[in-house]
Amino acid sequence: xxxxxxxxxxxxxxxxxxxxxxxxxxxxxxxxxxxxxxxxxxxxxxxxxxxxxxxxxxxxxxxxxxxxxxxxxxxxxxxxxxxxxxxxxxxxxxxxxxxxxxxxxxxxxxxxxxxxxxxxxxxxxxxxxxxxxxxxxxxxxxxxxxxxxxxxxxxxxxxxxxxxxxx
Numbered sequence: 001x002x003x004x005x006x007x008x009x010x011x012x013x014x015x016x017x018x019x020x021x022x023x024x025x026x027x028x029x030x031x032x033x034x035x036x037x038x039x040x041x042x043x044x045x046x047x048x049x050x051x052x053x054x055x056x057x058x059x060x061x062x063x064x065x066x067x068x069x070x071x072x073x074x075x076x077x078x079x080x081x082x083x084x085x086x087x088x089x090x091x092x093x094x095x096x097x098x099x100x101x102x103x104x105x106x107x108x109x110x111x112x113x114x115x116x117x118x119x120x121x122x123x124x125x126x127x128x129x130x131x132x133x134x135x136x137x138x139x140x141x142x143x144x145x146x147x148x149x150x151x152x153x154x155x156x157x158x159x160x161x162x163x164x165x166x167x
Contacts, residue, residue, distance in 0.1 A: 006031070049094055054101045058127040065130055068094040072154045080144050083107060088143075090151055092158065098135070098151065100143060103128045 008016055016027065023030045049070045055062040069091035076087050085105040093099050104127050131142055135155075139148045 052091060054089075054128070054130055056101075056128050056130050062128075067091075067099065069099060072158070073150065075147050075150050077144055077146050086144065086147075088147055090154060093132075096134070098133050098138075098155070100131045100139075100147070100151070101128065102131060102143070 019030050019034075020027050023033075049068050051066060052069050052071070053064055053066045056065055057063050072090045072092050074087070074089050076085075078085060084107060087103045087105060089101045091099040091101070104125070106125050131139075133139055133142075139151060143151070
């Protein structure tokens with residue numbers, strides 16, 4: 001097996017030591033894994049993919065989630081029960097899955113029930129979530145029907161980007 005010598009600056013020694021403690025593996029295995037991830041990330045970027053960072057959870061307790069994907073489209077509308085204003089961003093991930101980031105902007109006030117419920121008057125209702133599926137058709141009962149139709153159209157465009165006409 002070939003030997004490779006890696007010179008580590010004094011400032012980076014703590015990072016190397018922490019990585020080895022966390023992994024409980026040989027440093028060569030840790031470095032090889034990090035390099036594989038680095039190369040894969042840059043290969044996907046060459047295919048139009050990039051690292052995506054989204055915030056999920058309620059406004060008070062947001063957390064960040066990251067993944068590699070290509071943005072396929074954006075959508076704005078209301079939930080099927082007419083309770084929420086929603087903005088969505090649709091992604092096709094490096095593993096071929098579909099990811100939809102849903103940003104629930106607030107209650108719509110379109111129903112009689114929402115006018116009767118003082119909880120709906122609150123401005124602090126915003127939250128977001130990331131929904132993932134293997135196929136564009138796996139969204140039934142998880143997303144608004146108009147958004148499902150839009151994602152299906154995006155998936156069709158992805159599979160057949162050009163219509164060849166015999167005219």
